[in-house]
Amino acid sequence: MLRDITIGQYYPADSVIHRLDPRTKIVGTMLYILSLFLVREFPGFIVVITAFAGVWILSHVPFTYMLRGLRPILFILFITAGFNVFLTKGTVLWQWWIFTVTKEGLLRGAFMAIRLILLILGTSMMTYTTTPNQLTDGLEKLMKPLKVIHFPVHEIAMMMSIALRFIPILTEEATRIRKAQMARGADMESGGIIRRAKALVPVFIPLLVAAFHRAFDLAMAMEARCYHGGDGRTKMKPLRYHARDRFAYAYLLCFFATVILLRVWLKI
Amino acid sequence: MKPVVTRQLVHDYVTRDEEGNPSETKRALDHVDITVGEGRFVAVLGANGSGKSTLAKHLNALLLPTDGSVLVCDMDTADDQYLWEIRKSAGMVFQNPDNQIVASVVEEDVGFGPENLGVPTEEILTRVDASLRAVGMQKYRESSPNKLSGGQKQRVAIAGVLAMEPKCILLDEPTAMLDPIGRREVLETVRRLNREKGITVILITHYMEEVTEADEVIVMRHGRVAMQGTPREVFSRVEELRELRLEVPQVTELAYELSRRGVPFTGAILTPQEFVDAYLSLKPETDAENGGAGAETVSAEVGSERNESVETGSAGKPVRMQDEQPILSLRNVDYVYGAGTAFEKKALEHVNLDIFRGEYIGLIGHTGSGKSTLIQLFNGLEKPTSGTVCYEGVDIFSEKYDRRKLRSNVGLVFQYPDHQLFETTVRLDVAYGPKNQGLSGAELEERVEWALRLAGVAEELWQSAPLELSGGQKRRVAIAGVLAMKPKVLVLDEPTAGLDPCGRDEILSEVERICRETGMTVVLVSHRMEDVARFADRLIVMNDGHILQDAPPKEVFRHREELTAVGLEVPQVTAVLQMLRERGRKVPADIVTTAEAVRALM
Numbered sequence: 050m051l052r053d054i055t056i057g058q059y060y061p062a063d064s065v066i067h068r069l070d071p072r073t074k075i076v077g078t079m080l081y082i083l084s085l086f087l088v089r090e091f092p093g094f095i096v097v098i099t100a101f102a103g104v105w106i107l108s109h110v111p112f113t114y115m116l117r118g119l120r121p122i123l124f125i126l127f128i129t130a131g132f133n134v135f136l137t138k139g140t141v142l143w144q145w146w147i148f149t150v151t152k153e154g155l156l157r158g159a160f161m162a163i164r165l166i167l168l169i170l171g172t173s174m175m176t177y178t179t180t181p182n183q184l185t186d187g188l189e190k191l192m193k194p195l196k197v198i199h200f201p202v203h204e205i206a207m208m209m210s211i212a213l214r215f216i217p218i219l220t221e222e223a224t225r226i227r228k229a230q231m232a233r234g235a236d237m238e239s240g241g242i243i244r245r246a247k248a249l250v251p252v253f254i255p256l257l258v259a260a261f262h263r264a265f266d267l268a269m270a271m272e273a274r275c276y277h278g279g280d281g282r283t284k285m286k287p288l289r290y291h292a293r294d295r296f297a298y299a300y301l302l303c304f305f306a307t308v309i310l311l312r313v314w315l316k317i
Numbered sequence: 318m319k320p321v322v323t324r325q326l327v328h329d330y331v332t333r334d335e336e337g338n339p340s341e342t343k344r345a346l347d348h349v350d351i352t353v354g355e356g357r358f359v360a361v362l363g364a365n366g367s368g369k370s371t372l373a374k375h376l377n378a379l380l381l382p383t384d385g386s387v388l389v390c391d392m393d394t395a396d397d398q399y400l401w402e403i404r405k406s407a408g409m410v411f412q413n414p415d416n417q418i419v420a421s422v423v424e425e426d427v428g429f430g431p432e433n434l435g436v437p438t439e440e441i442l443t444r445v446d447a448s449l450r451a452v453g454m455q456k457y458r459e460s461s462p463n464k465l466s467g468g469q470k471q472r473v474a475i476a477g478v479l480a481m482e483p484k485c486i487l488l489d490e491p492t493a494m495l496d497p498i499g500r501r502e503v504l505e506t507v508r509r510l511n512r513e514k515g516i517t518v519i520l521i522t523h524y525m526e527e528v529t530e531a532d533e534v535i536v537m538r539h540g541r542v543a544m545q546g547t548p549r550e551v552f553s554r555v556e557e558l559r560e561l562r563l564e565v566p567q568v569t570e571l572a573y574e575l576s577r578r579g580v581p582f583t584g585a586i587l588t589p590q591e592f593v594d595a596y597l598s599l600k601p602e603t604d605a606e607n608g609g610a611g612a613e614t615v616s617a618e619v620g621s622e623r624n625e626s627v628e629t630g631s632a633g634k635p636v637r638m639q640d641e642q643p644i645l646s647l648r649n650v651d652y653v654y655g656a657g658t659a660f661e662k663k664a665l666e667h668v669n670l671d672i673f674r675g676e677y678i679g680l681i682g683h684t685g686s687g688k689s690t691l692i693q694l695f696n697g698l699e700k701p702t703s704g705t706v707c708y709e710g711v712d713i714f715s716e717k718y719d720r721r722k723l724r725s726n727v728g729l730v731f732q733y734p735d736h737q738l739f740e741t742t743v744r745l746d747v748a749y750g751p752k753n754q755g756l757s758g759a760e761l762e763e764r765v766e767w768a769l770r771l772a773g774v775a776e777e778l779w780q781s782a783p784l785e786l787s788g789g790q791k792r793r794v795a796i797a798g799v800l801a802m803k804p805k806v807l808v809l810d811e812p813t814a815g816l817d818p819c820g821r822d823e824i825l826s827e828v829e830r831i832c833r834e835t836g837m838t839v840v841l842v843s844h845r846m847e848d849v850a851r852f853a854d855r856l857i858v859m860n861d862g863h864i865l866q867d868a869p870p871k872e873v874f875r876h877r878e879e880l881t882a883v884g885l886e887v888p889q890v891t892a893v894l895q896m897l898r899e900r901g902r903k904v905p906a907d908i909v910t911t912a913e914a915v916r917a918l919m
Contacts, residue, residue: 269411273377273379
């Protein structure tokens with residue numbers, strides 16, 4: 050179960066999308082998210098899906114792999130869709146006890162579900178094709194202006210990249226701890242919410258201790274390799290825009306313009 | 318210029334109470350004087366807690382002296398202005414491969430050091446290239462560290478240090494968490510760098526076999542230098558080393574034991590080849606040597622290192638009936654990880670296995686051979702992709718089978734005790750298992766005490782916090798935590814990993830005693846051949862998801878070539894005797910312990 054979390058995981062492949070400058074991908078993802086919220090009717094999604102599909106085909110990330118990223122949010126997905134289905138007023142299709150399903154509700158639920166799915170797919174596309182380090186490089190560079198107001202841009206970028214690197218390691222560790230306690234007869238699968246939460250204590254404590262150990266070790270290893278913050282640091286791979294990035298920006302602009310035009314003129 | 322000089326180095330660890338006043342002082346280094354010359358390969362040995370890691374941290378200015386001084390390339394570590402220059406000159410590789418890799422791509426991690434030093438981009442790229450090539454990892458440039466083996470990760474860490482162009486590399490137990498293949502990879506890399514690039518190496522370890530090629534060995538004890546000299550000088554003092562909770566390589570021990578019995582070996586023997594050469598010249602063929610020579614196999618009277626009670630114990634074991642039901646039985650088991658994804662991997666293929674009551678089984682194989690998956694099938698933590706697993710003849714994955722109950726019958730102790738210890742006291746922690754079984758009150762207390770005694774946890778530790786114990790004690794508490802469920806089968810996954818030689822022997826004897834006293838079936842997973850050879854009555858060798866060998870140790874170790882082909886080694890004494898046979902000596906080929914070898918060669 051824990052192993053299935055693939056958000057924030059890099060999928061190594063050699064594609065145009067992988068080679069894009071991370072800044073391009075971050076800006077692109079932001080425009081993409083914005084466009085998802087601009088779309089008001091189903092037909093609008095066609096534009097978004099088409100644009101996304103183009104990127105996906107170029108990225109060489111297997112479809113099954115993309116879908117796996119959705120699994121952890123299934124719960125949120127159902128809740129969101131459910132709320133919309135049951136709480137929207139309109140033409141009643143079906144009614145039972147306090148539950149009322151309306152035509153508008155169904156449409157609204159489906160709409161929200163699609164929006165959420167596209168949101169996750171789009172953001173995971175960025176993390177699949179960008180290594181955490183590139184991602185933080187990109188963010189660091191994009192946010193550099195904030196340094197003027199003493200915003201710790203470099204530190205935050207570093208923290209993020211380390212968090213991303215250790216997610217899979219801690220996930221695996223959690224699985225192992227869980228198994229070690231199950232081997233001692235722990236019951237993780239039955240009982241009510243309180244019992245289950247209690248059953249997690251023996252997993253949570255060793256995990257926390259292990260995480261602290263790792264953090265301590267890593268801090269020492271970084272110091273031993275002369276890390277002393279962002280000042281005076283050079284880059285092994287400084288970010289430079291290439292021709293492909295200009296194409297990407299053009300593609301993005303066309304896409305975003307289409308979404309806005311549709312919204313303004315056709316109200317969808 | 319000497320890469321490293323310490324003068325009367327003292328280090329105190331000070332524990333502070335809640336108000337920040339010092340409450341306890343522990344001296345970790347006590348007036349240490351060492352000098353390491355340029356281009357030398359120096360090994361620092363010592364039991365856990367002897368101060369060797371503290372020493373390493375001083376050489377990298379991660380710690381500063383309480384008293385005395387440390388000079389790295391003539392720079393005083395206490396002087397702030399040299400800090401980065403020192404860390405650049407003496408790069409450090411740590412024990413845990415995962416906790417020192419910063420980036421998610423190999424090349425970016427190797428570039429981390431130079432980036433911090435402000436090296437220009439172009440040069441970083443050349444340095445990363447050269448460093449990866451020097452450790453033989455250029456093929457993995459773009460890989461994620463998570464997909465690498467332990468040995469490969471450590472090579473990446475070494476490359477990361479190399480990229481800072483150090484004069485000296487400090488390695489703090491770099492192989493403690495690796496399997497034999499990984500250990501070999503790392504050591505070969507380090508030796509090559511020392512020989513070819515003239516980089517000074519300081520290797521901290523408690524594996525003796527790793528230091529035989531060092532120029533100099535420093536042995537630490539209680540924060541002091543206890544011995545110093547060439548490996549040959551140090552290893553000739555076998556008794557003293559034993560007192561320091563260390564051991565010598567098995568051949569060295571064999572030569573030492575033989576010389577005590579009148580075979581005139583001069584100086585310490587460090588490698589099997591040396592032993593064979595020395596032995597052949599000391600004992601010409603015509604001699605009436607080889608007391609047991611002529612015998613093809615060692616007969617029962619030769620005996621083994623097991624003490625007498627064990628002998629009678631195993632002799633008294635009822636002969637297995639042909640129709641006896643195995644306690645655990647696996648039929649046609651396949652296990653596939655990540656089926657249907659890009660990372661699909663067959664961990665087990667077509668495994669058939671029967672385990673009988675009272676057996677002591679050694680399970681060997683390197684990382685990725687499928688042994689960890691296999692033991693998780695025994696108690697139903699993992700479900701085979703196909704095939705059946707039966708406990709006492711019943712399929713454990715049949716409907717309504719109580720797998721929680723199974724887990725108390727087949728107790729599994731995982732490798733790292735830190736993964737299971739969570740309570741505030743040892744007592745409470747050990748009680749977790751039996752409480753899950755439904756025990757309470759006096760019965761529970763009784764069970765906990767029984768388990769703690771059986772696992773050899775001293776009574777004064779019962780109320781202490783498990784996380785504050787030493788490595789060996791934690792391991793014992795972890796074992797007690799599983800014993801407390803009174804399992805019929807006890808499975809231990811590398812219970813000795815990370816322990817010093819003495820701690821390792823203590824745990825193994827403890828397990829042996831448990832097996833003897835309770836008649837429990839024991840499955841011991843290990844990648845140390847010497848360990849399993851000594852205690853197990855049956856060995857299962859795993860390779861690539863298959864069972865390669867399943868026979869008594871003596872049988873298994875006859876196939877030396879087959880084992881080396883898959884990256885496993887036979888015990889050094891077995892290798893020595895087999896090499897003597899190849900040179901025409903009539904000595905048995907199935908010797909597995911030092912004591913046996915001594916008797917065969919006298």
